[in-house]
Amino acid sequence: METVTVQGVDVPALGLGTYRLRNQACVNTVREALELGYRHVDTAEFYDNQRAVGEGIATANVDREDVFLTTKIWRSNLRHEDALASARESIDRLDVEYVDLLLIHWPDQSVPVAETLDAMTQLREAGQVRHIGVSNFSVPQLREAIEATDAPILTDQVEYHPFTDQSDLLEYCIEQDVLLTAYSPLAKGKVASDDTLAEIGDRYDRTASQVALRWLVQQEAVAAIPKASSREHLRENLAIFDFELTDDEMSRVFDLHGGLATRLRDLLGL
Secondary structure, three states: OOEEEEOOEEEEOEOEEOOOOOHHHHHHHHHHHHHHOOOEEEOOHHHOOHHHHHHHHHHOOOOHHHOEEEEEEOHHHOOHHHHHHHHHHHHHHHOOOOEEEEEEOOOOOOOOHHHHHHHHHHHHHOOOEEEEEEEOOOHHHHHHHHHHOOOOEEEEEEEOOOOOOOHHHHHHHHHHOOEEEEEOOOHHHHHHHOHHHHHHHHHHOOOHHHHHHHHHHOOOOEEEOOEOOOHHHHHHHHOOOOOOOOHHHHHHHHOOOOOOOHHHHHHHOO
């Protein structure tokens, strides 16, 4: 598995999203993904599947230390004591000693971000959390988070796929050495029917979805966490590391949403 390195931390470039995966289907999917080669699993308090995710990790023939595990604190639990309790309960449900990454799931203006980050830093110092970050934060919100704590903000997890323009956020993440983690990277299935992606894929005998994922992980400071539930799709999503898009093909995909500012093109060498 290829990795993305930010702040000296190696994060698997492709992970498994588990939103809406529940019960035994979730257990089976997580276990199968890990045994196929995935090493990055994403869950959240809100997903109501942490026990199943934990069981999938525990029953896979993979060492826990080799799995990069992310979970998130829901927006109703961002007060200091609530954040501590929420994270500890998540760790208990996952049946692990620590999580690799703990995120604020959504920003909430009613709670100072510094208050939540202080609790998360406390967990980090106690060894229950290895890294902290945020999700669904805009550039100004991410800047505020970075300035609110001495602990490094490892990632901002946001919706990112060929039909969204995250150029401003990606530029800022690159400047700050922060990972942009792309959720819904297949646009809830929409990329599969895109003619441009399919045409590019024909050159490599790859699907439009594989091209979209390759486009993401080929960008600096970007990881992707597609959801999949079938073995076929797990395999398909994973098979993106043995081909590389040309600069022209990368630009063609960026043009699908009209994004990518000139400065960002320079940063990415396109």
